Amino acid sequence: MSEQIDQALARKYDAGFVSEIESETFPIGLDEDVIARLSAIKGEPEWMLEWRLKAYRTWLKMEEPDWAHVDYPKVDYQSISYYSAPKSMKDKPKSLDEVDPELLRTYEKLGIPLHEQEMLAGVAVDAVFDSVSVVTTFREKLEEAGVIFCPISEALHKYPDLVKKYLGTVVPRGDNFFAALNSAVFTDGSFVYIPKGVRCPMELSTYFRINEQNTGQFERTLIVAEEGSHVSYLEGCTAPQRDENQLHAAVVELVALDDAEIKYSTVQNWYPGDENGKGGIYNFVTKRGLCEKNAKISWTQVETGSAVTWKYPSCILKGDNSVGEFYSVALTRGKQQADTGTKMIHLGKNTKSTIISKGISAGRSNNAYRGLVRMGPGAEGARNFTECDSLLIGDQCGAHTFPYIESSNPTAIVEHEATTSKVSDDQLFLCRQRGLDPEKAVSMIVNGFCKEVFRELPMEFAVEAGKLLEISLEGSVG
Amino acid sequence: MLSIKDLHARVEETTILKGLNLEIKPGEVHAIMGPNGAGKSTLGYVLSGRDGYEVESGSVEMDGKDLLDMEVEERAQAGLFLAFQYPVEIPGVSNMEFMKESVNALREARGEKSLSSAEFLKKAKEACKQVELPLDFLKRGVNEGFSGGEKKRNEIMQLIMLEPKLAILDESDSGLDVDALQVVANGVNSQRDGKRSFIVVTHYQRLLDYIQPDYVHILSKGKIVKSGGPELAKEVEASGYAWLAEAEGADA
Numbered sequence: 099m100s101e102q103i104d105q106a107l108a109r110k111y112d113a114g115f116v117s118e119i120e121s122e123t124f125p126i127g128l129d130e131d132v133i134a135r136l137s138a139i140k141g142e143p144e145w146m147l148e149w150r151l152k153a154y155r156t157w158l159k160m161e162e163p164d165w166a167h168v169d170y171p172k173v174d175y176q177s178i179s180y181y182s183a184p185k186s187m188k189d190k191p192k193s194l195d196e197v198d199p200e201l202l203r204t205y206e207k208l209g210i211p212l213h214e215q216e217m218l219a220g221v222a223v224d225a226v227f228d229s230v231s232v233v234t235t236f237r238e239k240l241e242e243a244g245v246i247f248c249p250i251s252e253a254l255h256k257y258p259d260l261v262k263k264y265l266g267t268v269v270p271r272g273d274n275f276f277a278a279l280n281s282a283v284f285t286d287g288s289f290v291y292i293p294k295g296v297r298c299p300m301e302l303s304t305y306f307r308i309n310e311q312n313t314g315q316f317e318r319t320l321i322v323a324e325e326g327s328h329v330s331y332l333e334g335c336t337a338p339q340r341d342e343n344q345l346h347a348a349v350v351e352l353v354a355l356d357d358a359e360i361k362y363s364t365v366q367n368w369y370p371g372d373e374n375g376k377g378g379i380y381n382f383v384t385k386r387g388l389c390e391k392n393a394k395i396s397w398t399q400v401e402t403g404s405a406v407t408w409k410y411p412s413c414i415l416k417g418d419n420s421v422g423e424f425y426s427v428a429l430t431r432g433k434q435q436a437d438t439g440t441k442m443i444h445l446g447k448n449t450k451s452t453i454i455s456k457g458i459s460a461g462r463s464n465n466a467y468r469g470l471v472r473m474g475p476g477a478e479g480a481r482n483f484t485e486c487d488s489l490l491i492g493d494q495c496g497a498h499t500f501p502y503i504e505s506s507n508p509t510a511i512v513e514h515e516a517t518t519s520k521v522s523d524d525q526l527f528l529c530r531q532r533g534l535d536p537e538k539a540v541s542m543i544v545n546g547f548c549k550e551v552f553r554e555l556p557m558e559f560a561v562e563a564g565k566l567l568e569i570s571l572e573g574s575v576g
Numbered sequence: 577m578l579s580i581k582d583l584h585a586r587v588e589e590t591t592i593l594k595g596l597n598l599e600i601k602p603g604e605v606h607a608i609m610g611p612n613g614a615g616k617s618t619l620g621y622v623l624s625g626r627d628g629y630e631v632e633s634g635s636v637e638m639d640g641k642d643l644l645d646m647e648v649e650e651r652a653q654a655g656l657f658l659a660f661q662y663p664v665e666i667p668g669v670s671n672m673e674f675m676k677e678s679v680n681a682l683r684e685a686r687g688e689k690s691l692s693s694a695e696f697l698k699k700a701k702e703a704c705k706q707v708e709l710p711l712d713f714l715k716r717g718v719n720e721g722f723s724g725g726e727k728k729r730n731e732i733m734q735l736i737m738l739e740p741k742l743a744i745l746d747e748s749d750s751g752l753d754v755d756a757l758q759v760v761a762n763g764v765n766s767q768r769d770g771k772r773s774f775i776v777v778t779h780y781q782r783l784l785d786y787i788q789p790d791y792v793h794i795l796s797k798g799k800i801v802k803s804g805g806p807e808l809a810k811e812v813e814a815s816g817y818a819w820l821a822e823a824e825g826a827d828a
Contacts, residue, residue, distance in 0.1 A: 522664065523627065524664040525664050525665075525666055527626055527627070527648065528660065528663070528664050528666070528718075529666075529674075529678075530647075530648040530649045530652065531624050531648060531649075531651075531652050531657075531658050532652060532674070532678040532681075532734065532738065533649050533652040533653050533678050533681040533682045533685065533738075534649060534677055534678060534681050535649050535681075536649075538677065538681070542666075542669055542673070542674070542677060543666055543669065545668070545669070546666055546667055546668030546669030546673075546717065546718075547667065547668055548668070549668035549669075550668070
């Protein structure tokens with residue numbers, strides 16, 4: 099083993115090799131050479147390649163988890179291409195004007211008008227098209243505040259020490275099968291750094307989109323909030339229709355130092371597959387945040403897409419008085435499968451966590467909440483409140499709840515509430531009698547069910563999330 | 577404005593309405609009384625088009641249009657309103673949102689512009705006042721945690737907001753104390769404008785002391801067995817419904 103590492107470290111890469119494949123898509127398959135080429139293209143520091151290779155070797159020894167309440171054909175990791183770049187990326191665009199109009203038109207079709215966002219929403223957008231960041235806006239305003247918001251590949255060049263200090267500290271390389279794979283082959287993602295005491299002057303937002311066929315996407319996001327700082331980050335995703343399943347295994351790490359606050363919101367709208375579940379995206383994501391003293395991390399997610407979702411945004415409440423929150427709406431329809439929830443690990447004294455999970459199942463879909471609340475021996479006076487509600491539309495779908503509660507401290511209090519309800523004929527009839535068509539009625543009822551979560555989203559995205567549910571529910575009323 | 581001819585309707589396998597006839601002109605208030613199981617609530621559901629209530633034969637025209645051919649929401653958009661006996665809760669959807677969607681859906685169907693938020697709010701506040709509901713009711717979820725009386729008043733509030741051509745009140749008096757009854761009746765009376773028609777379904781004569789009907793019909797076993805003026809309600813009050821059995825005996 100150590101021989102292999104030595105070999106890898108001894109390996110040299112020349113620049114000519116890089117330009118040759120710069121705008122290409124890698125052939126399918128994964129081995130140490132692929133990782134080395136990937137790292138070379140990115141011009142990464144030596145330690146990064148070493149880190150990736152260690153992750154890869156760990157991954158080789160791991161097995162794909164099968165405990166989730168989902169069922170999908172095994173992924174052949176050797177039939178995936180691990181890198182692709184849009185052709186027009188040879189010269190990085192300096193502004194929107196320099197961006198390939200074809201790419202911009204695609205974004206517009208997806209309802210992501212960058213120009214409009216730039217002007218109206220005051221949102222800085224770091225758009226990821228396939229594996230490479232295409233557009234970054236509002237950089238200057240953020241720079242004034244000392245905030246760093248850039249592709250992680252760029253951060254590796256400009257701020258290597260910061261990345262090195264925090265990368266893998268919350269989600270270690272070998273944390274789980276998908277995280278290990280991501281660590282080995284991640285291509286891009288976002289890096290955010292908020293200096294001490296700074297309140298980020300705007301919402302930070304990244305839109306991801308999967309484009310090239312057969313290209314697994316492995317985003318890596320790292321957000322570091324220094325002492326007393328504050329940031330709100332939104333990630334929104336959508337992908338076009340296609341026939342082959344696509345793998346997405348992202349890792350998101352949040353570090354909230356003393357008195358810092360990170361709010362992370364996700365609207366996820368990837369292609370869920372056709373009526374029979376064919377062609378949808380596999381979404382196997384590891385998201386975790388670490389809270390130091392008095393820090394707060396809040397995860398809000400609205401998930402309507404993907405064929406299979408496996409996702410548990412978690413908080414490690416290490417510091418005393420730290421707070422973790424998880425607000426989730428997960429909607430499944432057709433033959434979608436979602437196994438999602440959270441983990442709240444209470445280590446510090448008087449730590450608090452709140453979990454509000456709303457699962458909506460329609461069609462023949464299956465929707466599972468899986469949540470762990472762990473009170474460590476040091477979690478004096480810690481509290482958790484969990485509310486887990488399921489709403490069924492029709493009679494062929496399923497809702498499942500798997501709560502895990504572990505308490506090693508007698509002073510800690512854990513509360514769990516769960517309900518299951520149906521969109522009733524009475525409710526539908528009332529709405530229709532008042533003049534609403536059935537689809538509008540269902541969407542209103544579902545929006546009402548999700549209200550507690552939607553109000554946690556930034557205003558403009560709450561509206562978007564409501565619309566997304568409405569679109570997703572189209573045709574689900576029989 | 578409403579013409580029901582020889583209406584037969586069933587729920588599952590049981591025929592409930594067995595040849596019901598009723599003519600209602602604009603501005604008229606018709607009370608439908610009758611014992612439990614006579615088909616009073618069924619009539620409201622059949623007219624509004626609820627799933628599971630199947631018309632076997634007969635016809636219903638509203639303003640010359642075939643009502644039975646229309647979807648539930650189309651009937652509502654055509655001006656038919658049903659005040660529910662047991663209003664259902666819609667958690668998380670505020671009364672305000674619900675009414676706004678509803679008012680604007682009806683306006684859109686009539687080819688009118690949506691109300692602005694300010695116009696809507698003004699209207700909603702007035703409606704609340706009329707049925708003596710505090711304004712914070714607008715922010716609460718539809719019927720969520722409302723008392724029985726609050727639910728009934730909320731139905732009348734919706735009636736006032738939606739300005740239907742024909743309002744069917746399904747036992748809007750049940751479970752109300754005298755004060756609440758008065759409020760509900762006042763709300764209804766405020767909407768009598770000589771054009772709007774009402775079908776007031778009730779088991780008891782009491783409500784009709786407050787809402788003066790033009791006609792009273794006695795429904796029994798799916799048919800109207802007797803029609804008259806307000807004095808018929810007094811008769812029922814005095815003698816109950818037991819005479820119906822005797823009358824049928826006499827018919828045979």
